[in-house]
Amino acid sequence: MIDFHTHILPEVDDGSTDAQMSLALLKQLNNQGVKKVLLTPHFYAYASSAEVFAERRETSVQELLNELKKDPVDIELYLGCEVLYFEELWRVESLKDFAIRGTEYILVEMPFAPWSENMVRGVEKIIGKGLTPVIAHFERYIKYKGNREKLYEMLEMGALLQMNCKYINDFKTRRRAIRFIKSGAVFAIGTDCHNLSDRAPNYEESVNILKKKLSNSEFKQLMSKPNTILKDAKRIY
Numbered sequence: 001m002i003d004f005h006t007h008i009l010p011e012v013d014d015g016s017t018d019a020q021m022s023l024a025l026l027k028q029l030n031n032q033g034v035k036k037v038l039l040t041p042h043f044y045a046y047a048s049s050a051e052v053f054a055e056r057r058e059t060s061v062q063e064l065l066n067e068l069k070k071d072p073v074d075i076e077l078y079l080g081c082e083v084l085y086f087e088e089l090w091r092v093e094s095l096k097d098f099a100i101r102g103t104e105y106i107l108v109e110m111p112f113a114p115w116s117e118n119m120v121r122g123v124e125k126i127i128g129k130g131l132t133p134v135i136a137h138f139e140r141y142i143k144y145k146g147n148r149e150k151l152y153e154m155l156e157m158g159a160l161l162q163m164n165c166k167y168i169n170d171f172k173t174r175r176r177a178i179r180f181i182k183s184g185a186v187f188a189i190g191t192d193c194h195n196l197s198d199r200a201p202n203y204e205e206s207v208n209i210l211k212k213k214l215s216n217s218e219f220k221q222l223m224s225k226p227n228t229i230l231k232d233a234k235r236i237y
Contacts (some may be wrong), residue, residue, distance in 0.1 A: 004188035082107045109137075138163065
């Protein structure tokens with residue numbers, strides 16, 4: 001099983017505060033049955049340059065790997081990031097460097113507001129550059145007027161959708177989450193975990209729910225989709 005969205009890398013965003021917490025998060029995920037983890041720290045272009053972010057991310061990766069040398073975990077790690085969308089994102093020359101390492105897939109966080117037609121065109125231009133946007137926690141945007149229709153337009157262009165485990169686990173939204181999954185629209189699920197307290201890993205709860213609500217074939221299909229990306233990705237641990 002694969003956690004497709006995490007903030008486990010230490011001291012690089014609002015996620016893990018140090019390598020010890022990162023190790024504890026990985027152990028929790030491993031105990032919940034997760035075998036592969038995509039590391040996706042936030043990249044905000046307004047906060048730092050692409051070059052500065054890349055350096056900080058590499059430093060963070062080395063901190064985590066050093067901790068894993070002392071206390072190994074039976075888990076595979078892959079590197080990407082969660083890029084906050086802005087209308088000129090497609091113009092960033094080093095944009096491919098933010099894709100999942102070894103692939104052409106990039107996790108993109110969209111604005112928490114009604115989307116303009118220019119945003120749809122911006123996603124289209126990212127696709128035109130040979131990258132496939134994976135829209136992070138898509139369920140968090142659809143409450144805004146017009147976004148659901150624009151989201152499906154992006155899906156038709158070739159974008160993919162990632163759902164957070166919280167949407168499945170919350171009784172108030174579970175039925176909608178299952179409908180999305182059964183429709184085939186959801187490419188991957190992720191914990192979006194940040195810490196060990198209020199945003200701790202919650203993958204196992206989702207799996208237990210999905211096994212009850214989906215057929216065996218539907219469950220296997222959902223779990224296997226992200227492997228189509230990660231089989232070609234560069235593993236860092």
